[in-house]
Amino acid sequence: MPVPDDAVSPADAVPKAAVTQRQRWAVETMAVAPDDRLLEIGCGRGVAVSLVARRLTTGRIVAIDRSATMVRLAAERNAGHVESGRAEIRQAGFESADLQSRSFTKIFAVNVNLFWLGAAAAQIGRMRDLLVPGGRLYVFGERPTPAHATANLRSTERLLRAQGFETTASVAAGVRGRLLTCVTGTVID
Ligand SMILES: C[S@@+](CC[C@H](N)C(=O)[O-])C[C@H]1O[C@@H](n2cnc3c(N)ncnc32)[C@H](O)[C@@H]1O
Numbered sequence: 001m002p003v004p005d006d007a008v009s010p011a012d013a014v015p016k017a018a019v020t021q022r023q024r025w026a027v028e029t030m031a032v033a034p035d036d037r038l039l040e041i042g043c044g045r046g047v048a049v050s051l052v053a054r055r056l057t058t059g060r061i062v063a064i065d066r067s068a069t070m071v072r073l074a075a076e077r078n079a080g081h082v083e084s085g086r087a088e089i090r091q092a093g094f095e096s097a098d099l100q101s102r103s104f105t106k107i108f109a110v111n112v113n114l115f116w117l118g119a120a121a122a123q124i125g126r127m128r129d130l131l132v133p134g135g136r137l138y139v140f141g142e143r144p145t146p147a148h149a150t151a152n153l154r155s156t157e158r159l160l161r162a163q164g165f166e167t168t169a170s171v172a173a174g175v176r177g178r179l180l181t182c183v184t185g186t187v188i189d
Helices: 016-030 047-053 068-077 079-084 120-130 146-162
Strands: 037-041 060-065 087-091 104-110 131-143 165-173 179-187
Touching: 016 047, 016 104, 016 131, 016 179, 037 047, 047 060, 047 068, 047 079, 047 087, 060 068, 068 079, 068 087, 079 087, 104 120, 120 131, 120 146, 131 146, 146 165, 146 179
Parallel strands: 037 060, 037 104, 060 087, 104 131
Antiparallel strands: 131 179, 165 179
């Protein structure tokens, strides 16, 4: 049976509404076009994949997650989109994923600890290489307080700028006083 967009197990730390809201905000912020070619890093259960794929016609989304369980859940949720060729869901860590240079118009991650655990510069450099000229990178987060949001936005912008991105930051109100954050990076040549 297909899993609804807002489904989340009782074990999840944040309320169901927060999951749906942050994914919806992310997809709206990216203004997904029908012919976009997107990469999602850390797709989890594939909620954003569903929201993106239904906006695509000739476009495509590749979603990766290093967790086999998450990939299985995301693939189940998006079976129809995978079948139609609009979505591809793969088990892979971003660091070692087999992805083609200059093949994505948009790369995004929602609530993924991408830059803090490893070599941030190398990761961001690879994202830059995977984007087509004029492509965009979106780093979405969800923070408990304004101070956390500001600190995260500043450090993410600093990291992206150091790798040749021009950045803008945006914030929206989340559920239970949480804040949704996004840093958008555009490559400057
Ligand atoms: C907190 S969950 C967020 C899932 C989903 N994006 C969301 O907003 O609900 C983070 C996910 O990113 C995946 N992940 C973390 N680092 C990753 C990496 N370097 N490459 C691929 N997946 C990664 C984890 O396995 C996990 O499923």
